[in-house]
Amino acid sequence: MKKRLRWILGSVVLIIILYLILFYPFQILIYEKLLFIPVLKRVIFILLLSAAFCLFRIMKGPTALDRIVAIDILGILIVGLCSVLTITTGRSWYLDIGIAWALQSFIGTIALSKYMEGRDFDD
Amino acid sequence: MIDTIGIIFIGLGIFFDLFGCLGLIRFPDLYNRLQASTKCVTFGTGSILFGTFLIVGFTAAGIKALFTIIFIVLTAPVSAHALSKSAHMSGIPLWQESVCDKLEDENRYKKNDQ
Numbered sequence: 001m002k003k004r005l006r007w008i009l010g011s012v013v014l015i016i017i018l019y020l021i022l023f024y025p026f027q028i029l030i031y032e033k034l035l036f037i038p039v040l041k042r043v044i045f046i047l048l049l050s051a052a053f054c055l056f057r058i059m060k061g062p063t064a065l066d067r068i069v070a071i072d073i074l075g076i077l078i079v080g081l082c083s084v085l086t087i088t089t090g091r092s093w094y095l096d097i098g099i100a101w102a103l104q105s106f107i108g109t110i111a112l113s114k115y116m117e118g119r120d121f122d123d
Numbered sequence: 124m125i126d127t128i129g130i131i132f133i134g135l136g137i138f139f140d141l142f143g144c145l146g147l148i149r150f151p152d153l154y155n156r157l158q159a160s161t162k163c164v165t166f167g168t169g170s171i172l173f174g175t176f177l178i179v180g181f182t183a184a185g186i187k188a189l190f191t192i193i194f195i196v197l198t199a200p201v202s203a204h205a206l207s208k209s210a211h212m213s214g215i216p217l218w219q220e221s222v223c224d225k226l227e228d229e230n231r232y233k234k235n236d237q
Contacts, residue, residue, distance in 0.1 A: 039130060039133075040133075043134075043137055046140075046141055047140065050141050050143075050144040050163075051144075053144035053145065053148050054144055054147060057148060057156075063153065065153055065206065065209070065210045065213070066153055066156065069147075069156060069160060069206060070147060070160075072206070073143070073144065073147060073160045073163065073164075076168050077144075077163075077168070079195070080136065080140060080167065080172070083168075083172050083188060083191075084133070084171065086175060086179070086188075087175055087179065092187065095184055095187040095191065098191055099187065099191050099194070102194055102195055102198070106198045106201075109205070109206065110202055110205055113202070113208075114205070116209045116210075116213050117205075117208065117212045117213060
């Protein structure tokens with residue numbers, strides 16, 4: 001019974017996100033006249049769907065290292081989102097956010113993995 | 124014309140990102156999840172950034188996109204390797220239907236030598 005309820009909830013969430021991808025009722029900042037603006041709007045929503053998958057793994061993951069993997073992939077997805085926002089808005093400082101986020105994500109992942117490794121060396 | 128090629132690269136990157144994150148949900152094991160989700164670093168975000176460079180051209184944003192591609196491709200395998208080695212060292216078990224574990228065998232041989 002509980003499993004069927006979870007299936008129904010998940011399918012409702014997926015239908016809502018597919019509706020957002022297909023019809024995009026919100027306004028997104030757009031300053032340039034470009035040929036492929038509808039495609040790029042849908043690309044932004046698909047990236048947000050992938051980020052929601054990563055958040056599900058962060059919420060559910062059985063060990064701490066699962067959560068570290070999901071946080072690493074979430075940072076990489078946000079770099080891609082900054083890149084797409086650079087095209088649609090025409091401002092080049094979104095990629096500065098992307099570079100800084102990639103650097104911090106790399107340093108954080110290395111530090112956390114060394115911490116998780118070193119805790120069991122003492123045993 | 125070059126805008127079309129850039130959009131094709133962005134679509135390829137979106138494909139790899141979406142299915143990498145689907146693998147992050149559906150695979151049974153930490154090592155399988157790591158193997159699926161590191162594909163969406165080099166192919167996914169790398170080709171999104173390359174499509175951005177093709178659309179924007181040699182402006183400030185394009186040069187920044189190229190530098191970000193170089194940085195990501197250099198650093199992502201290092202972090203994935205460190206994560207998998209620390210997972211194996213801290214004793215996270217493999218999936219019960221996994222076939223072989225070469226690092227475990229090597230540690231056992233070293234322990235027998237001592």
